[in-house]
Amino acid sequence: MTVFLRAGGQLRAMIKPDVDHYTRKVEIEGGKTIGEILEHISLNPAFVALMYVDGAMKDLSYKPADGETITLQPPVSGG
Amino acid sequence: MPLSRFETERYQRQLMVDGWDQERLKRARVLVAGVGGLGGLSATYLAEAGVGYLRICDSDKVELSNLNRQILYTAADIGKPKAMLAAKRLYAQNPEIEIEAVLDTLTETNAGELASGCDLIVDGLDSHSGRLKLNKASFDLNIPYIYGAIREWMGQLSFFNPPKTACLACLMPGELKIPGPTPVFGALAAAVGSLQATLALKYLMTGEIPAANALLIFRADTIVFEKVTFERRPGCGVCGDAAPPGPRR
Numbered sequence A: 001m002t003v004f005l006r007a008g009g010q011l012r013a014m015i016k017p018d019v020d021h022y023t024r025k026v027e028i029e030g031g032k033t034i035g036e037i038l039e040h041i042s043l044n045p046a047f048v049a050l051m052y053v054d055g056a057m058k059d060l061s062y063k064p065a066d067g068e069t070i071t072l073q074p075p076v077s078g079g
Numbered sequence B: 001m002p003l004s005r006f007e008t009e010r011y012q013r014q015l016m017v018d019g020w021d022q023e024r025l026k027r028a029r030v031l032v033a034g035v036g037g038l039g040g041l042s043a044t045y046l047a048e049a050g051v052g053y054l055r056i057c058d059s060d061k062v063e064l065s066n067l068n069r070q071i072l073y074t075a076a077d078i079g080k081p082k083a084m085l086a087a088k089r090l091y092a093q094n095p096e097i098e099i100e101a102v103l104d105t106l107t108e109t110n111a112g113e114l115a116s117g118c119d120l121i122v123d124g125l126d127s128h129s130g131r132l133k134l135n136k137a138s139f140d141l142n143i144p145y146i147y148g149a150i151r152e153w154m155g156q157l158s159f160f161n162p163p164k165t166a167c168l169a170c171l172m173p174g175e176l177k178i179p180g181p182t183p184v185f186g187a188l189a190a191a192v193g194s195l196q197a198t199l200a201l202k203y204l205m206t207g208e209i210p211a212a213n214a215l216l217i218f219r220a221d222t223i224v225f226e227k228v229t230f231e232r233r234p235g236c237g238v239c240g241d242a243a244p245p246g247p248r249r
Helices: A009-014 A034-040 B005-010 B022-027 B037-049 B082-093 B111-115 B128-141 B186-206
Strands: A002-007 A023-027 A050-053 A056-058 A069-073 B029-033 B053-057 B098-102 B120-123 B145-151 B154-160 B214-219 B224-229
Touching (some): A002 A009, B022 B186, B029 B111, B037 B053, B037 B082, B037 B186, B053 B082, B082 B098, B128 B145, B154 B186, B186 B214
Parallel strands (some): A002 A069, B029 B053, B029 B120, B053 B098
Antiparallel strands (some): A002 A023, A050 A056, A050 A069, B214 B224
């Protein structure tokens, strides 16, 4: 299946975008969790503070459907 | 606590806003924790709006690198304590309100004391670890907490008040892995601080929780606002089943 990872900030370069400035397309076997998808692209989940799909927060155990976009939010902590 | 003639004139334009309750604002007490980029902005708008009592807490002194975003201070203030300067400037903006300056570092031990007696906590901190301490005090004392944070082109904010909502630790329970100093710029701090002040005013005047269980994310590089929903985490170590005994347990 195909899923899309989208990220900004310090995570953007880490996901190696190839669709547009913020997005990477990932081809992976169906039924994988977000955690497994991150492992597949060699991204340490410790760098991801939050993740969401279609405006709803998810965690590393979520299994995205074919075609879904997972937005990865880096730690945001300044003031 | 009726408004004086002077206050009625001062607040004339906002008194015309549908649903505005100036007398409730006058009775309100708010802790602004940190008066840097975010807190300096939110405190300014809360003061100008006429929130009756502001307790502002910051242990830092003004540094040159603060001046790209911290509008309460000038180059002449470098080396001086932010909380005292902020109190002086906010009072100059609105002498009708009471302002208490606390030159203290927020810790697990004093967070509750700092928030005690307030109706609301507004976050102007610059670290996630500090925010988790504020979140714990918010839960222990049942005082709602308006979270805000910025980095690079991203800003985010939310309103926490368990059990009506989740808490910050439901969403981000641990330390965040953040390399190096935080890249930030003034206009983004102003945008998020202003939104925090707006949420605060709405809550203080109505008791309604705006955007409950939602994280508002502002992507300033593309001028996009996103609203991401979430739920309380039953295993949360602050407001969930895994929490140790405390004042609210």
